[in-house]
Amino acid sequence: MPSTYVLPFEKPIAELEQKLRELHRFSEEQDIDVSGEIRRIEEKIRELRRKIYSELTPWQQVQVARHPQRPYTRDYIGAMMREFVELHGDRRFGDDAAMVGGFATIGSHRVMVIGTQKGRDTKSNVRCHFGCALPEGYRKALRLMRLAARFGRPIVTLIDTPGAYPGIESEERHIAEAIAVNLREMFTLPVPIVVAVIGEGGSGGALGIGVGDRILILEHAYYSVISPEGCAAILWKDRAYADRAAAVLKLTAADLRRFGLVDEVVPEPEGGAHAAPAMAATLLAAAITRALDDLVRVPSAELLDARYRKFRQMGIWIEGAADAVPPGPRDADPAAGA
Amino acid sequence: MALFGKKTRYTSVTVRKRDIPDGLWVKCPGCGEIVYRNALAEALQVCPKCQYHFPMSRAERIALLTEPASWSEWDAHLRSADPLEFTGATSYREKLEENIRTTGHPDAVSCGGARIGPHEVALGVMDFAFLGGSMGSVVGEKITRLIERATAERRPVVIVCASGGARMYEGMLSLMQMAKTSAACARHRDAGLPYIAVLTNPTTAGVMASFATLGDVIIAEPGALIGFAGPRVIRETTQQELPPGFQTAEFLLDHGLLDAVVHRRDLKTVLIRLLDYLAPAGAAVPAPAP
Numbered sequence A: 001m002p003s004t005y006v007l008p009f010e011k012p013i014a015e016l017e018q019k020l021r022e023l024h025r026f027s028e029e030q031d032i033d034v035s036g037e038i039r040r041i042e043e044k045i046r047e048l049r050r051k052i053y054s055e056l057t058p059w060q061q062v063q064v065a066r067h068p069q070r071p072y073t074r075d076y077i078g079a080m081m082r083e084f085v086e087l088h089g090d091r092r093f094g095d096d097a098a099m100v101g102g103f104a105t106i107g108s109h110r111v112m113v114i115g116t117q118k119g120r121d122t123k124s125n126v127r128c129h130f131g132c133a134l135p136e137g138y139r140k141a142l143r144l145m146r147l148a149a150r151f152g153r154p155i156v157t158l159i160d161t162p163g164a165y166p167g168i169e170s171e172e173r174h175i176a177e178a179i180a181v182n183l184r185e186m187f188t189l190p191v192p193i194v195v196a197v198i199g200e201g202g203s204g205g206a207l208g209i210g211v212g213d214r215i216l217i218l219e220h221a222y223y224s225v226i227s228p229e230g231c232a233a234i235l236w237k238d239r240a241y242a243d244r245a246a247a248v249l250k251l252t253a254a255d256l257r258r259f260g261l262v263d264e265v266v267p268e269p270e271g272g273a274h275a276a277p278a279m280a281a282t283l284l285a286a287a288i289t290r291a292l293d294d295l296v297r298v299p300s301a302e303l304l305d306a307r308y309r310k311f312r313q314m315g316i317w318i319e320g321a322a323d324a325v326p327p328g329p330r331d332a333d334p335a336a337g338a
Numbered sequence B: 001m002a003l004f005g006k007k008t009r010y011t012s013v014t015v016r017k018r019d020i021p022d023g024l025w026v027k028c029p030g031c032g033e034i035v036y037r038n039a040l041a042e043a044l045q046v047c048p049k050c051q052y053h054f055p056m057s058r059a060e061r062i063a064l065l066t067e068p069a070s071w072s073e074w075d076a077h078l079r080s081a082d083p084l085e086f087t088g089a090t091s092y093r094e095k096l097e098e099n100i101r102t103t104g105h106p107d108a109v110s111c112g113g114a115r116i117g118p119h120e121v122a123l124g125v126m127d128f129a130f131l132g133g134s135m136g137s138v139v140g141e142k143i144t145r146l147i148e149r150a151t152a153e154r155r156p157v158v159i160v161c162a163s164g165g166a167r168m169y170e171g172m173l174s175l176m177q178m179a180k181t182s183a184a185c186a187r188h189r190d191a192g193l194p195y196i197a198v199l200t201n202p203t204t205a206g207v208m209a210s211f212a213t214l215g216d217v218i219i220a221e222p223g224a225l226i227g228f229a230g231p232r233v234i235r236e237t238t239q240q241e242l243p244p245g246f247q248t249a250e251f252l253l254d255h256g257l258l259d260a261v262v263h264r265r266d267l268k269t270v271l272i273r274l275l276d277y278l279a280p281a282g283a284a285v286p287a288p289a290p
């Protein structure tokens, strides 16, 4: 599946690829051997791709993470896992197409796999709200995770969402509560949980299935507290500043690793996962399997303690002097007394 | 105690008139009437005409809910850093300095031990006036320590929430505070201890999607804006007209999220009554009156 959707900064690559196609046609039509020239251009394409992808700006990373031909959750499940038995519904309200789940086998591990799912066309995107899950999606995820825990199956979650669905029905059915309960309960599930951010890690909607013992992120995925567009709208009153916002938010895989918020950055093939989806799946499968191999050996009490400690240490602050009081009025309100 | 200065005594909710700067009037967002600040302060910051609940300062809130002199503050020494070296139109550092100056508080939450009626609780009070009550590393850490200490000392937790969500200026470090605080809630809950969340205007986004909705009992003040996504975002995304009263406390009571909507004047009474039922060593049932 060669990528046909061209990101702005990929144009030079696309132009060379076009030239390559023309050369092939010319060689066929005229029956002239241009294999030397073809090899030269192919080498140039590889060179250019390597260069462009090694110098991506944070905003370009976001664009790669959102590439419409990037492999999605179902693609990874299909490529990395076998014997997938999909399970539906939250047993409360409905079945959310934006949250996929079921039993599957990866390497030697029988697991529960759960992930947010984007659509490939208008019809599927209407069904799954462009990968934005509803409350019933998060509750379905929790139901399946508890099922896995009951039968001692490790859990693998795949995150690729712009965020939880911002709609009237989400609020009416309490999306915030659904996410919060997942956060709390994921700290109590006594089986290994491996989390992989494979594309977009959109804020609370991503974190809602993002608590685990090993947090992986693909090289060109991002994970952010707010979308670059949303941040730009707040900071510069203009969504067009998304490129600057992407830079200040420190949302790339490398940034997250630096702040100790993810355990491992999983490399993508040259030119991003969309350039070679099968290779991307192989690399991710290897990382997930490695993590599972380690984690299944850990007794569950230790697992839960380590999971707690892992998130417990997240955050950066200053331990000030014990009774330092900030400058300024003690309290602006009258009840503080005078 | 440092936060409230040396002379503070929470002997009464009512405030002497001479403590209040004169000549301050506010327009009530509820009814549009002009209300004298004095009158407002004496009425627990509730509009005498329409019962609109204005924001309360932390000191007022603590005075409202706890027994006189029972509050002792915990972890007041934590200060926000600027780990992302965040610079937009203004820098995070400047924002912090400005908010510390205008509120007199180091960050958006005050936590401590206090007595509510006969109950020794762990109390957190969030402050929307400080950077929109947003949760960065300090708020997340203080809330987590509050809940952990409550677990260790077997205290119920009461958190008065007011927040616009995770603090953008600390990026993903802020988002992870949602997981961290929820983890602490899990352990407190596993220890068989109760947690009451009090949602005030407004409580939204990342705080709403973590500890604010994890209460065993969830109470809100009348008219409070409560939700996950902002109304503007919802309107833009869905192109739908929002139903009347959408994302108000009353709307959420109707839709089954809240246990009760409680007027501020009754809040302490309701908390005490709930704690009588929930607290680990609940007060002995008094003999019925003859």
Ligand SMILES: [Zn+2]
Pocket (backbone or CB within 6 Å): B028, B029, B030, B031, B032, B033, B047, B048, B049, B050, B051, B052
């Ligand atoms: Zn009014």
